[in-house]
Amino acid sequence: MPYVPKILKQYKECEKALKEAEKELRGDHLDYNEMFNLAKLSALERTLSVDTDAVAMIRRHREYGQRLPAVLEMIAGIRKKYPSLWPSEPSIAPKNSQLIEPVTDAEMLEGNWAKCVAGCKSKSLEVATARQIAELRMKHGKDSVYCVKGSWAAENFNYLLDGRILVASADYNPHFEYAEEATKAHKAGNEFYLDDKVVAGLLEGVKQGKVLLLKRKDVPDKISVDSFGKEPLTVFIGWNQDYGEFLDSCGIKNIKLYVAEEKYAKKQKQAFSRALWAGSLDSALYGDINNLLFGNLGRAFGVRRGEQPQAASSGERSEQSGTRGHVPTP
Secondary structure, three states, rough: OOOHHHHHHHHHHHHHHHHHHHHHOOOOOOOOOOOOOOHHHHHHHHHHOOOOOOHHHHHHHHOHHHHHHHHHHHHHHHHHOOOOOOOOOOOOOOOOOHHHOOOOOEEEEEOHHHHHHHHHHHEEEEEOOHHHHHHHHHHHHOOOOOHOEEEEEEEEEEEEEOOOEEEEHHHOOHHHOOOHHHHHHHHHHOOOOHHHHHHHHHHHHHHOEEEEOOOHHHHOOEEHHHHHOOOOOHHOOOOHHHHHHHHHOOOOOEEEOOOHHHHHHHOOOOOOEEEEEOOOOEEEEEEEEOOOOOOOHHHEEEEEEOOOOOOOOOOOOOOOOOOOOOOOOO
């Protein structure tokens, strides 16, 4: 029987829940003056609101991403209309004790990107790099919170008007310098555009080995775990052979990679940047995340300064960022 990633199963469940909710809300099956099935709507609302990568994928879907907010808004309206009849939310015990184990070498922060960055700063933490996320996963195992939950990485993807992609290390990621501006841009439904000075800084970072330049023909749809540590992107973000072997031991043979479409990038008025989201263990690398808002679904793992894994790809943060310049146009 072929291996089906858990994230795909969860996605299909969410897709089914969205369609069932829409059918229930249309009320075609209801007789005159008959009430909605509140218990069913309550269960569907929980499925479509929980903090999972599958729900995040639904939100990213071109069609479902527009339908989901409308469905949740309608359900919320019904819940407010019948507060005394609305089913109370059941308490759900964690399926695995490791999900609530004390985190000793990292701390999970939730909220939008700006909130996570500010939270890290207030606690003397730094957003974990992709390499540090990999090391946390290898150390704590496939059932740990680091594997079960996806998170933002300190690196990010930047898209040029000629179609090329610049993958920036933490030192050159403009989302750190302009965390509030980037989050506000996405909240308004806009891209976070980069001015010429920021782009020039990123291109300088390519010369310094802190930014990876990818041509579209070199961007794979998926990356075999056997090529980890050899394929250029995995080399740059520190997803080395050891992490590939770990994924293989968990039954995962490849990781999908999502990037913004080339045609879309070329139609923009300026270069723009998006976050890098490391999905749950059997999910994907998302270099096309354009929602730094993410409400309460956003997440980052903060690591303490001086306690970063030695093999981290980007090393210590430099004092001078190559992305500093004018505030990018929101």
